[in-house]
Amino acid sequence: MIRLLSILALLTLSACKEELAQDTSPLPLTVEAVGHFCQMNVFEHDGPKAQAHLGGLPQMPIFFSQVRDAVAYIRLPEQTHEVLAIWVNDMGAQGATWSDPGITNWIAADAAHFVVGSRVMGGMGTPEIVPFADVIKANLFAAKNGGQVMRLTQIPDAEVLAPVVIDGDSDDADFEQRLRTLARSSGD
Numbered sequence: 001m002i003r004l005l006s007i008l009a010l011l012t013l014s015a016c017k018e019e020l021a022q023d024t025s026p027l028p029l030t031v032e033a034v035g036h037f038c039q040m041n042v043f044e045h046d047g048p049k050a051q052a053h054l055g056g057l058p059q060m061p062i063f064f065s066q067v068r069d070a071v072a073y074i075r076l077p078e079q080t081h082e083v084l085a086i087w088v089n090d091m092g093a094q095g096a097t098w099s100d101p102g103i104t105n106w107i108a109a110d111a112a113h114f115v116v117g118s119r120v121m122g123g124m125g126t127p128e129i130v131p132f133a134d135v136i137k138a139n140l141f142a143a144k145n146g147g148q149v150m151r152l153t154q155i156p157d158a159e160v161l162a163p164v165v166i167d168g169d170s171d172d173a174d175f176e177q178r179l180r181t182l183a184r185s186s187g188d
Contacts, residue, residue, distance in 0.1 A: 024053040024085035026106035027061055035065035036073065038124060045123020048089035048101045048131055050109070054081035061087075066122035068129045070109070071152070072160040086152075088112055091130050092137030107131065109152050113138040116159055118147030129155060 029049060033042045042049050042065050050070030051061040064070040067088050074083050086109035089096065093105035098120070112131040115138055122128030130147075132138035138149045 022053070022055065022058045022084060025059075026051060026085075026087040026104075027059065029063070029103040033063040035069070035124075036062040037069050038065055040065065042123075046098050046101075047120070047122040047128050048091050049123075050086060050088045051106070052083055053085040053087075055084055056081055066124050066126065066128055067114075067131055068122055068126060068160050069124070071129060071155055075157060075161060086110070088131040090133040091141070092132040092134045107133045112152065113149050114152065114155060115142045115145070115147040116150050116155055118142065118145040120145050127159075129159065 042063050045065040048067045050064040050067045053061045087106040088109050089101040090105045090107045096102045113135045115130040
């Protein structure tokens with residue numbers, strides 16, 4: 001009898017554990033969605049978006065104004081929650097455009113084909129990593145806009161974590177000059 005009760009208890013616990021699995025289904029974009037890094041409404045920015053579902057925060061994903069930002073986020077060591085799922089807009093989906101990438105055409109980031117290093121700029125004015133469900137559509141986009149087609153794990157860290165320099169322009173000299181000026185003025 002004790003053995004039967006033990007088996008029933010284990011079955012009950014395992015059933016409860018299965019029910020506790022967190023739902024990581026993508027949520028539609030709404031006007032309430034703000035970009036995690038910029039804290040601006042994602043609809044204010046052109047290009048594909050992303051959402052990340054974190055452990056312990058069911059159906060409360062964080063949104064990104066650019067896919068590049070989501071890839072950077074999952075590679076940063078400072079995360080406090082386990083990343084359970086990343087969803088990105090399928091830019092090859094019917095009706096998806098740069099100004100309106102869609103609100104429900106999500107694909108899992110680990111299943112997407114990304115165009116990396118193209119000439120297109122994302123919503124935050126930095127080079128974008130453009131996701132597609134269909135590798136043929138990704139290759140066509142790359143042929144037209146430059147770049148290479150890669151899977152999520154193939155995207156180099158330098159594409160998402162390094163500072164962005166556009167057209168050889170760099171603020172480093174200006175930044176250094178401002179630091180020198182500040183150091184001289186604080187010494188008075």
